[in-house]
Amino acid sequence: MTxxxxxxxxxxxxxxxxxxxNRRQLMAGAAALLATPALAKLSYxxxxxxxDEAPNxxxxxxxxxxxxxxxxxxxxxxxxxGAFKPDPWAVQIDGMVDxxxxxxxxxxxxxxxxxxxxxxLRCVEAxxxxxxxxxxxxxxxxxxxxxQPGAKFVAFETIVRPEEMPGQRRAILDWPYREGLRLDEAMxxxxxxxxxxxxxxxxxxxxxxxxxxVPWKYGFKSIKSIVRISLTDGEPxxxxxxxxxxxxxxxxxxxxxxxHPRWSQASERRVGAGLFAGRQxxxxxxxxxxxVAGLYAGMDLAKNY
Amino acid sequence: MRGWxxxxxxxxxxxxxxxxxxxxxxxRRLPVWVxxxxxxxPALWLFVQxxxxxxxxxxxxxxxxxxxxxxxxxxVGGLVVTPLRRTLGVNLLRFRRAIGLIAFFxxxxxxxxxxxxxxxxxxxxxxxxxxxxxxxxxxMAGFLMxxxxxxxxxxxxxRKLGGARWRWLHKLVYPAxxxxxxxxxxxVKAWPVEPFLYLGGxxxxxxxxxxxxxxxxxxx
Numbered sequence: 001m002t003x004x005x006x007x008x009x010x011x012x013x014x015x016x017x018x019x020x021x022n023r024r025q026l027m028a029g030a031a032a033l034l035a036t037p038a039l040a041k042l043s044y045x046x047x048x049x050x051x052d053e054a055p056n057x058x059x060x061x062x063x064x065x066x067x068x069x070x071x072x073x074x075x076x077x078x079x080x081x082g083a084f085k086p087d088p089w090a091v092q093i094d095g096m097v098d099x100x101x102x103x104x105x106x107x108x109x110x111x112x113x114x115x116x117x118x119x120x121l122r123c124v125e126a127x128x129x130x131x132x133x134x135x136x137x138x139x140x141x142x143x144x145x146x147x148q149p150g151a152k153f154v155a156f157e158t159i160v161r162p163e164e165m166p167g168q169r170r171a172i173l174d175w176p177y178r179e180g181l182r183l184d185e186a187m188x189x190x191x192x193x194x195x196x197x198x199x200x201x202x203x204x205x206x207x208x209x210x211x212x213x214v215p216w217k218y219g220f221k222s223i224k225s226i227v228r229i230s231l232t233d234g235e236p237x238x239x240x241x242x243x244x245x246x247x248x249x250x251x252x253x254x255x256x257x258x259x260h261p262r263w264s265q266a267s268e269r270r271v272g273a274g275l276f277a278g279r280q281x282x283x284x285x286x287x288x289x290x291x292v293a294g295l296y297a298g299m300d301l302a303k304n305y
Numbered sequence: 306m307r308g309w310x311x312x313x314x315x316x317x318x319x320x321x322x323x324x325x326x327x328x329x330x331x332x333r334r335l336p337v338w339v340x341x342x343x344x345x346x347p348a349l350w351l352f353v354q355x356x357x358x359x360x361x362x363x364x365x366x367x368x369x370x371x372x373x374x375x376x377x378x379x380x381v382g383g384l385v386v387t388p389l390r391r392t393l394g395v396n397l398l399r400f401r402r403a404i405g406l407i408a409f410f411x412x413x414x415x416x417x418x419x420x421x422x423x424x425x426x427x428x429x430x431x432x433x434x435x436x437x438x439x440x441x442x443x444x445m446a447g448f449l450m451x452x453x454x455x456x457x458x459x460x461x462x463x464r465k466l467g468g469a470r471w472r473w474l475h476k477l478v479y480p481a482x483x484x485x486x487x488x489x490x491x492x493v494k495a496w497p498v499e500p501f502l503y504l505g506g507x508x509x510x511x512x513x514x515x516x517x518x519x520x521x522x523x524x525x
Contacts, residue, residue: 064362278425
């Protein structure tokens, strides 16, 4: 409910910087007043896009993931993200949009209806989970800021705060973490910006306060703790592709037939399934083929991996 | 020239013979089965943790990785024996067979964990991975090199093969150790520190041997 209070500003009226900074202080104060556990509960509607597979536990989802800003180990994000401050938060939206500007998170959330999306998550490392995200379709935000006709891609950037994100003190990756989507992928109803998990606000280690979730792509595409969204006409840089283009492509669609050069993508291990659960076959587009295969009609997915 | 220099430095660095002699005296009274017991402790601990479900969120990965790392650690332990004797005069030779066999069993257990727990006995995919994935090929090569060493780690084999041939065969541990370290480094994303430490340590331990060998050569 924290996110649902009214602001005097409307979307037609882009906030001037000075006013915005001023209001941010007010809201930080308000948030501090409201920040009680009971109020951290989000209100949301179920979604027809949710899988009926049993979700992983909150402990598994928040205790085992990759977020190199907090360290390279899978337990590191939980262990090292305690000092991270996701509030106050603003997202810079710029590039080929009608209404560029710095949008406060409360502004962004003021105009959306949150949904629960229970999605499969497939990591490029061949493990998987089922995660009950709370979020809203990225398309609603893009519609509101007005995508200009020439725009073809959406670029995203994670915040850089080495003082709160110990992983960023080493140049393991070329910070800030960057990712991108083709515009039609970004506008797809399955693509969401998530702000919650299991009915509550996102834990820091899962990309608080706002992150991308693209369920038919490998997890690394779903960029966390977003501070910038830009509409561009050229393919934006993507961190893992920049690091090792032969292993991580721009599309990164889950595809059991196109292996990572160093390991097979044919099957995956469901985290939490038990010691002797073995592996399950990986599904094309992570099982979302009915919805998204059309986006790639006629494309050679072995080349555009 | 180089050998002579090395000889001097090693002598200069060695502590008073009394200390090394005293350590060696204490070691002589230590039965070898104690080393086997100590070597089995981490496995026992891992088993207890697996049975009580305290291996974290992904126990499969934890078991697999920890067994592999233990294998590497005991391989490094085996490689330390000779330099320790040559530089500090401390003699662990009597325990080297135990250290080597423990290393082999951890590597074997690591392989079994991969095949059974991680791959879920998907033989076809496992075989394809051994063939196609360089880091798995590398790990498998390391294991295959250790296999004859484990099989001949007994007095009967030494007698049968003769000391010289046996020693020559057991030099396979050098490429096996390198394969193990490269296998580790090759599988990680980005560049974490640990695999570099293992590779660096193993390369250092092998380099020291080259120096020793040259020293002997020049001396002779």
